[in-house]
Amino acid sequence: MTLRIMSVVGARPNFMKIAPFVEAVAETNRAGVAPVFEHCLVHTGQHYDDAMSESFFRTLGIPRPDVDLGIGSGTHAEQVGRTMIAFEPVVRRVRPDWIVVVGDVNATCACSVTAAKEHVRLAHIEAGLRSFDRGMPEEINRIVTDSLADLLFTTDATADANLRAEGAPEAKIRRVGNIMIDSLLKHRPAARNLNLDEIAAQRGIAGVARPAGNLAEDGYAVVTLHRPSNVDDPAALARIVAFLADELAPKLPVVWTLHPRTRKRMEEFGLWRRVAGCEGLRLLDPLGYLEMMRLNLGARLVLTDSGGLQEECCVLGTPCVTLRPNTERPVTLREHGGVGELAGNDPVSMRRAVDRAMTMDKRPRCPELWDGHTADRIVGVFAELGRGEA
Numbered sequence: 001m002t003l004r005i006m007s008v009v010g011a012r013p014n015f016m017k018i019a020p021f022v023e024a025v026a027e028t029n030r031a032g033v034a035p036v037f038e039h040c041l042v043h044t045g046q047h048y049d050d051a052m053s054e055s056f057f058r059t060l061g062i063p064r065p066d067v068d069l070g071i072g073s074g075t076h077a078e079q080v081g082r083t084m085i086a087f088e089p090v091v092r093r094v095r096p097d098w099i100v101v102v103g104d105v106n107a108t109c110a111c112s113v114t115a116a117k118e119h120v121r122l123a124h125i126e127a128g129l130r131s132f133d134r135g136m137p138e139e140i141n142r143i144v145t146d147s148l149a150d151l152l153f154t155t156d157a158t159a160d161a162n163l164r165a166e167g168a169p170e171a172k173i174r175r176v177g178n179i180m181i182d183s184l185l186k187h188r189p190a191a192r193n194l195n196l197d198e199i200a201a202q203r204g205i206a207g208v209a210r211p212a213g214n215l216a217e218d219g220y221a222v223v224t225l226h227r228p229s230n231v232d233d234p235a236a237l238a239r240i241v242a243f244l245a246d247e248l249a250p251k252l253p254v255v256w257t258l259h260p261r262t263r264k265r266m267e268e269f270g271l272w273r274r275v276a277g278c279e280g281l282r283l284l285d286p287l288g289y290l291e292m293m294r295l296n297l298g299a300r301l302v303l304t305d306s307g308g309l310q311e312e313c314c315v316l317g318t319p320c321v322t323l324r325p326n327t328e329r330p331v332t333l334r335e336h337g338g339v340g341e342l343a344g345n346d347p348v349s350m351r352r353a354v355d356r357a358m359t360m361d362k363r364p365r366c367p368e369l370w371d372g373h374t375a376d377r378i379v380g381v382f383a384e385l386g387r388g389e390a
């Protein structure tokens with residue numbers, strides 16, 4: 001009995017979600033029990049820089065993709081359209097039994113639509129997350145993907161409830177936990193061994209002066225920003241820069257890892273010199289997976305608009321100020337037992353949230369089933385399907 005599975009990745013946040021799945025599939029095959037999985041990994045190429053893509057394959061031990069669609073950057077329509085056009089012949093050639101997509105990036109949405117049109121069953125890992133904000137491109141991707149998926153693997157009870165409210169049949173919903181946390185827990189010991197100052201020295205942006213002094217454990221803030229609502233709007237980005245440079249950095253060293261999109265916008269909006277010239281702001285290029293985890297482990301607080309980082313902060317226990325008005329991951333917020341607070345991007349709420357975060361202790365808060373075994377549970381479902389039991 002053979003089950004042919006095609007998994008898809010496209011952008012940075014996909015890689016830590018697919019790695020445990022690919023590994024669990026290979027382990028099941030090694031165990032020699034039915035069914036045999038034939039696995040094919042497709043990279044759409046939405047992210048393509050070494051720092052945004054290759055370095056994650058190396059660190060996470062993901063095998064080289066069987067197919068690379070080489071899509072690259074572009075508008076949403078360009079990315080989604082090009083991906084569908086390039087993915088369709090691959091699906092027709094391989095004819096998988098299942099296509100597995102993860103997360104909510106453009107690759108996720110494009111390949112889901114192709115799967116449905118090619119009548120290939122679709123499984124979505126990280127289903128049911130909703131920000132209820134259709135201004136976010138990821139929310140559109142989530143809604144499209146979940147409405148087409150035949151199997152909806154969810155991280156928590158809120159996601160199940162969102163899917164039920166949209167009419168998803170109960171049989172499709174499988175709560176398995178958070179697969180990204182499988183990667184986090186596996187690699188945490190290796191991350192702990194890295195040296196903070198070496199990371200700061202090696203990843204400092206070329207040509208930008210480095211602040212004097214070393215990074216002390218529990219003595220700095222980490223910032224990451226890349227959402228269009230924060231970085232594509234000149235006024236919003238200027239407000240955030242002013243808050244970080246003028247208010248936060250004089251009190252606490254700030255380490256800011258710059259997404260390529262954010263760096264580009266700072267240059268376009270005339271903010272780059274201000275940021276690069278600010279004492280107390282330490283600017284870094286995009287970090288590798290372990291380096292980012294090491295910075296998180298040592299941070300007093302994290303300010304971010306990344307969904308994945310909100311979840312990682314929860315499990316590592318780092319207080320998290322979420323620079324968004326909403327989140328599709330409410331379980332990460334303090335009122336639901338997490339470590340996060342929504343702060344949007346206006347100075348008053350950012351200030352309040354940072355002040356509160358500074359008084360919090362650093363203590364891990366792990367939602368149910370975020371235990372490092374999510375990939376095994378998912379592969380278990382496919383094994384049952386392959387044996388005709390599910």
Ligand code: UD1
Pocket residue numbers: 011012013046047048049052053073074104105106107137138226259260261264
């Ligand atoms: C994408 C995802 C977002 C995810 C983020 C993580 C969508 C809609 N958005 O946003 O959900 O949180 O990835 O990073 O899918 N660029 C490079 N090198 C690369 C890739 C991109 O320089 O390897 C630059 C290009 O200038 C590009 C810009 O970054 O135009 C934005 O990349 P894009 O893939 O459009 O979206 P992200 O902002 O990365």
